[in-house]
Structures are given as C-alpha cells and as structure tokens.
Amino acid sequence: MKKNSNELGQSVLKGSLILVVANLLVKVIGALFKIPITNLLGNEGMGYFSSAYTIYSGLFTVATAGLPVAIAKMIAESTARGNLRELKRIHGVSYAIFAVIGVAGACVLFFGADRFVKSYGDNSICIKIVAPALFFVAVMSVYRGFFQGLSDMYPTAFSELIESGTKLVLGYAMAYIFLKKGLVYGAAGAISGVTAGSIFGCAFLIAMFFVKRKKIYSSLDNTLAPPSYGNVFARLMGVALPVTVSASVFTITNLIDVFQIGKRLSLIADKIPQEQIDRCVKYAEGSLSGAADKTAVIVNSLYGMYTAKVITMLNLIPAIVVALCLPLVPAIARAYTAKNYSEVSKTTYMSVKLTIAFALPGAVGIGVLSSPILRTLFGSNDASFLLRLITPAIVCVSLVLVTNAILQATGNVIIPVINIAIAGITKVIINYFLLVVPSVNINGVAIGSSVCYFIYMTLNVYYVVKVTKPNFTFSDLVLKPLSSSAVMGAAVYIVNRVLEAYLGQSRIAAVICTAVSVGAGGIVYLIMLFKTETLTAEEIKNLPKGDKIEAALKKIKLIKS
Numbered sequence: 399m400k401k402n403s404n405e406l407g408q409s410v411l412k413g414s415l416i417l418v419v420a421n422l423l424v425k426v427i428g429a430l431f432k433i434p435i436t437n438l439l440g441n442e443g444m445g446y447f448s449s450a451y452t453i454y455s456g457l458f459t460v461a462t463a464g465l466p467v468a469i470a471k472m473i474a475e476s477t478a479r480g481n482l483r484e485l486k487r488i489h490g491v492s493y494a495i496f497a498v499i500g501v502a503g504a505c506v507l508f509f510g511a512d513r514f515v516k517s518y519g520d521n522s523i524c525i526k527i528v529a530p531a532l533f534f535v536a537v538m539s540v541y542r543g544f545f546q547g548l549s550d551m552y553p554t555a556f557s558e559l560i561e562s563g564t565k566l567v568l569g570y571a572m573a574y575i576f577l578k579k580g581l582v583y584g585a586a587g588a589i590s591g592v593t594a595g596s597i598f599g600c601a602f603l604i605a606m607f608f609v610k611r612k613k614i615y616s617s618l619d620n621t622l623a624p625p626s627y628g629n630v631f632a633r634l635m636g637v638a639l640p641v642t643v644s645a646s647v648f649t650i651t652n653l654i655d656v657f658q659i660g661k662r663l664s665l666i667a668d669k670i671p672q673e674q675i676d677r678c679v680k681y682a683e684g685s686l687s688g689a690a691d692k693t694a695v696i697v698n699s700l701y702g703m704y705t706a707k708v709i710t711m712l713n714l715i716p717a718i719v720v721a722l723c724l725p726l727v728p729a730i731a732r733a734y735t736a737k738n739y740s741e742v743s744k745t746t747y748m749s750v751k752l753t754i755a756f757a758l759p760g761a762v763g764i765g766v767l768s769s770p771i772l773r774t775l776f777g778s779n780d781a782s783f784l785l786r787l788i789t790p791a792i793v794c795v796s797l798v799l800v801t802n803a804i805l806q807a808t809g810n811v812i813i814p815v816i817n818i819a820i821a822g823i824t825k826v827i828i829n830y831f832l833l834v835v836p837s838v839n840i841n842g843v844a845i846g847s848s849v850c851y852f853i854y855m856t857l858n859v860y861y862v863v864k865v866t867k868p869n870f871t872f873s874d875l876v877l878k879p880l881s882s883s884a885v886m887g888a889a890v891y892i893v894n895r896v897l898e899a900y901l902g903q904s905r906i907a908a909v910i911c912t913a914v915s916v917g918a919g920g921i922v923y924l925i926m927l928f929k930t931e932t933l934t935a936e937e938i939k940n941l942p943k944g945d946k947i948e949a950a951l952k953k954i955k956l957i958k959s
Contacts, residue, residue, distance in 0.1 A: 425717045427562040431569060433775050435588050436706040438573055439581060441678050441780070445698025446585035448705035449515050450524035451592065452656040457503050458535055459649040464642030465492065466543035468634045473547025482618035484625060491630045492540050500536030504529045517660025518701070519694030523586045527593060534596035541603035548614065553606040561599035565591040641811075651822055651850065654829065655843055659701050662833035667693040669836035670700075677780040678703050700840040707772060707781040708844065712788055715760035716796040719753055730866070731807035739867070742808070747868035749800055750859070751875060755932055757796035758879045759923045762887040765789040767894060767915055773908035787844035794851035801858035808865050817857040825850035874932070882926035890919040 436444050469492045476484040507514075507529035511522035538557060545553040569591020577584030625633075679699040730749070733741035764771065765786050769779040802814045825846045832842025863870065894915040901907035927933050 424558050424562045425713075427559075427566050431562075431566045431591075432706060432710050434570055435573060436702075436710075436776055438570070438577065439584050439588065439702075441699040441702040441706070442695055443577075443581040443585050443588075443698075443702065444706035445518060445700070445702030446521045446524055446582050447588050448702055449518045449521060449656055449660065449698075450528055450585070450589055452652050452705070453514050453525060454507065454528045454531065454589075454592070456649045456653040456656075457507065458532060460642065460646050462496070462499070462536055462539040463646060464638030465495065465634065466539045466546070467641045468492075468637035469540065469543025470546040471637055472630070472633060473544055474549070477548060477618070479622070480617075480619045481622040481624065482615055482620045483622060485618060487624040487627070487630055488634075489540070489544060491627060492543065492634060493537075495631070495634065496536040496540050497533075500533035503532040503536070507532060515660070517657075517664050517694075518698055519582075519691050521582060521585075521698075523582060524589050527586050528589045531593040531596040534593075534600040538596065538600045538603055541600075541607055544607070545603075550610075553603055553610075557599040557603045557606075560602050561595040564595035564598045567591070568594045650818070651825060651847075654822065654826055655847075656701075658826070658829045659704075659833065659840070659843060660697055662830065663697045663700060663839060664693055666834050666836050666839065667696040670696065670839050671837065674839070675699075703781045704784060704840055704843060707776055708785050708788055711764055711771070711785055712792060712795065712847075715757055715764070715792045716799055719756045719760070719796045720799045730804055734808045742866050743868045746804055746862060746866040747870065749804060750797065750862070750868070750870070752933075753796050753800045754793065754875060755879050755927065757793045759883045759886050759919070761789045761792035762883045763890060763916065763919055764792065766887050766890050767912060770894060770898070770908040770911045770915070773903070773905055774912045777905050784841055784844050787841055788848055791844075791848045791851045794848070794855040797855045798851060798858055801855070801862045804862050804866065805858065810861065810865060813861050814858060817854050817861075820857065821850045821854035824853055878930045878932040879927075882923055882930055882932055885926050886919045886923035889922040890915045893918045 435447070439447065469488065472488045473485060476488060508526050511525035511529070514525055515521040538561075542554045542557065545551070569588045572587030572590045573584045574587070576587035675696060679696055730742055730745045733739075733745065768782040768785040768789075772779045772782055772785065805811070805813050828846035828849055829843060832838045832845060833840070835842065838845075862868075894911050897911045897914060898907065901910060
C-alpha cells in the first residue's frame with residue numbers, strides 16, 4: 399500500500415534525522431580515535447598515519463562520493479514504478495561499477511605505496527595496510543545507496559557506527575601493540591582499524607540486504623521490462639559525476655597539502671629554527687641526531703602536528719554548526735522548486751545568520767583558548783600558534799558548507815566547483831612560496847588554508863546573494879555577532895589568565911581552565927546574543943527543538959514572553 403504524502407514526508411524527515419544523528423556520533427567517535435592515537439603516537443607517528451590516511455580518503459571520496467546518491471535516486475524511482483527487474487538491474491550495474499572501482503583503487507594504493515609518500519620517509523606499510531579498505535567501502539557504497547533509495551536509513555546509520563567503532567577500538571589496540579616495533583608500525587596498527595572497520599561495516603550491510611531482500615522484492619512487479627544496461631550506466635553517471643566533483647573539493651585541498659608539505663618542507667628541514675623543532679619533534683629514541691633520516695622525522699612531526707591537532711580542531715565547530723543549520727536547506731529546495739522565492743530568500747538569510755552566530759564565537763573561543771585546549775586534549779601546546787593562525791578558517795568553512803548546500807538546493811551545482819578551483823589555486827601558490835621560508839615553514843599551510851577558505855566563502859556568499867536575494871544587513875550579519883563574540887573572547891581570556899595564575903600549566907590545570915573558561919564564555923555570549931538582538935525568538939524556533947529552547951530562554955528572561 400502506498401504511503402500518502404504526509405506519511406512519506408515524515409518518513410523522509412525521520413530518516414534524515416537518523417543519518418544526522420549517526421553522522422554526529424561518527425564525528426565524535428572520530429575525535430575519540432584521533433585524540434588518544436595522537437597522545438600515543440605523538441606528532442611524528444601521526445605524520446605517518448595522516449599522510450597515508452589522507453591519500454586513502456582522497457581516492458575514497460573521488461571514487462565513491464557521487465554514485466551512492468545516484469543509486470539512491472534511481473532505486474527510489476524504480477521502486478515508485480514498482481519495477482523489480484529495473485531495481486535488480488540498477489543494483490547489478492552499480493555493483494559491477496563499484497567492484498571495478500574498489501579493486502582498481504586498492505591496487506593503485508597497494509602497488510603505488512612507495513611513490514605516494516616519498517617525502518615522509520619509509521611509510522609505504524601504512525598505505526598498503528589501508529589499501530584493501532577501498533574495495534570494502536566501494537561495496538558498502540552500493541548497499542548504502544540501495545537502502546537510502548528505499549528510505550531505509552537504519553542500515554546506513556548502523557554500518558557507519560560499526561565502521562567507526564571498530565576503527566576506534568581495534569585501531570587503538572593495534573597501534574598500542576605494534577608501537578614497540580617503532581612509530582611507523584604503530585601508525586600502521588592505527589590505520590589497520592580503518593580497514594577492519596570497512597570490513598565489519600560491509601559485512602553488516604550485506605547481511606541486512608539478505609535479511610530484507612525477500613520483503614523488498616515481494617512488493618514489486620517482476621513482469622515489467624527493465625531498461626538497458628547502457629541506459630542504467632548513463633543515468634548513474636549523469637547524476638554521480640556532478641555530485642562527485644562537488645564532494646571532492648575539500649578532499650582535493652587536503653591532497654594538495656599532503657603532497658606539497660612533504661616536498662617543500664624537505665627542502666628546508668635543516669634550516670627550521672631549533673626552538674620550533676624542540677617543541678614539536680619528540681624523537682622516539684630521545685635524540686633527533688640519532689634518527690636515520692632526520693629530514694623525514696622533522697617533516698612527519700610538523701605534518702602530524704598540523705593534521706592531528708590543528709585540523710581536528712578546525713573541523714570541530716563546522717561539524718556542530720552544520721548539524722544545526724543544514725536542516726533548513728531542504729526547506730530552501732522545496733521553496734525554490736515551488737517558485738516561492740520570498741521563502742527561499744527568508745530561509746537563506748536564516749541559514750547564513752545562524753551559521754555566523756554559532757561559528758564566530760567558536761572560532762574566537764578556540765583562538766583565545768588554543769593553549770589550554772591543546773594541553774587538555776594532547777598534553778602539549780606546541781601547535782597553539784598554528785591553531786590561532788587557522789581559526790579564521792573555522793567561520794569560513796562553516797559558511798562554505800552551508801552555502802554549498804544552498805547553491806546545490808537551488809540547482810547551482812557547478813558554482814561551488816568553480817569557486818574551490820579558484821581558491822585551491824591560490825592555496826597552492828601560497829603553500830609553494832611560504833612552506834620554504836624557514837621561519838614560516840608549516841605555518842604557511844595555515845595561512846594558505848585561511849586565505850583559501852576566505853576566498854571560497856566570499857565567492858559562495860556572492861552567488862548565494864545573487865541567486866536567492868536574501869535581505870542581508872551588515873549590522874545583523876557581522877557587527878552584532880562580532881561584538882558579542884569580542885565581549886565573550888575578552889571574558890574567556892580574563893577567566894583563563896586568572897585561573898592559570900593560580901593553577902599553573904599542568905594538564906589537570908589546563909582541563910579546569912578550559913572547562914571553566916568555556917562555561918563562562920558560553921554564558922556571556924548567550925547574554926550578549928539576545929541583549930544585542932543578534933538572534934530573535936522567531937529565529938530560535940527554526941533550530942532543532944527550537945520551541946523548547948525558546949521556552950527555556952523565556953524562563954531565564956533572555957527572551958521576552
């Protein structure tokens with residue numbers, strides 16, 4: 399029996415919520431994995447891990463980003479037509495495509511391992527261990543697309559949690575076991591958790607398919623003619639390619655970093671100020687002079703510090719902000735399709751305003767508290783200056799993610815691709831020149847990233863304004879949240895300095911300073927947010943659980959009844 403439109407809408411909304419919650423949990427598990435692994439392996443060990451993982455995730459994104467979306471769309475259409483033979487053909491063709499992609503990608507990684515990471519020393523074992531994961535994630539993509547096309551989000555959500563949980567537990571255990579053989583082997587143990595997670599997640603999805611297959615097939619007509627194999631392939635590629643290009647833009651910037659950082663830093667490793675080397679390089683045998691390849695140790699330590707500590711913090715705020723603001727994007731897509739342009743304008747304004755209101759104080763807070771936050775999480779503040787350099791990118795990345803989604807919701811899928819191409823070229827140029835300045839070295843990447851994402855954000859916002867015509871005002875969008883964030887930042891700075899004066903610089907002291915300062919900053923920003931009317935009661939209602947948040951704020955008299 400067919401569902402009515404209301405039931406279908408509720409089903410889709412429920413499924414989307416399941417995936418949002420699962421994705422948030424996956425990010426939390428990812429952070430729980432990265433932090434202890436960094437504490438275990440140190441900067442150098444994380445350099446080996448990150449160089450291999452970045453190359454793997456680059457190939458993974460390029461290979462699998464678009465096809466699950468295309469599969470889901472085509473499965474949904476064939477199910478709506480009740481055509482069982484079409485559904486089977488889509489599944490079969492997509493399985494063949496992904497099998498080829500998975501095997502080819504795994505072979506490229508495994509047999510090309512020595513070439514990929516030359517600048518990072520003898521790290522090919524890490525890439526060889528993670529190579530099989532490409533095949534399993536390719537197969538998983540088929541089943542995830544299949545189930546999402548049926549509006550059944552549970553298999554995808556649980557497979558993501560299984561994959562991440564396995565990576566966390568087994569990755570840490572294997573890193574701990576193999577670390578005694580050396581940092582490279584410890585990093586290889588950590589990355590083996592990625593491969594194990596992909597195997598377990600894949601096995602779960604295949605099992606779910608066989609459990610649910612009979613029920614799915616029984617509701618469809620087996621007499622209708624299927625489309626040709628060529629037709630299915632062409633339709634899959636037609637949907638997949640634009641999505642793949644759009645989804646690959648962030649991956650491409652990470653790949654730019656992994657290849658540029660290694661090569662450029664290798665040229666000036668012996669000229670980097672000794673004070674900086676002493677802060678970030680902790681050679682396993684106690685003396686850098688005892689390293690067989692001093693350059694590789696320095697390069698891996700600087701790159702590991704950047705990826706494990708700085709990028710982990712850079713991604714934290716955008717992940718939270720996007721979870722809060724992206725639920726507004728489907729409303730933009732619906733309004734745009736219905737040609738309700740006033741609603742498009744209003745919802746776009748709301749999305750961008752909320753993004754800035756949440757991302758800006760997060761960036762300010764991380765910038766002010768960079769030292770105690772890093773000491774809390776990693777036991778060292780060696781990356782505090784590097785983190786402060788990249789904090790402007792936190793706001794830019796948050797806005798890029800939301801504006802990308804808005805442009806895609808209005809059918810402008812190519813614009814973000816052109817924008818990241820322009821921003822990416824700028825990043826390559828900045829990296830190229832700054833990385834070889836001995837006094838700048840790895841800091842050049844943070845500068846390049848901040849400039850790259852600022853350009854990307856500016857171009858995106860320009861086109862969002864052009865397409866949706868929201869009624870942006872400089873005061874509401876920038877001045878009010880900036881003034882609120884500045885007051886919050888001053889409060890956080892004062893509280894942290896007072897506490898540090900009494901408690902000192904130990905890791906326990908850093909935990910207390912961070913917790914109390916963040917709490918105080920949150921209270922100050924919340925008060926300023928409503929005293930300056932940066933957010934209104936109507937805007938709060940648009941957040942997930944907005945009615946409850948509004949009621950709570952009215953109780954404490956931050957919003958007028």
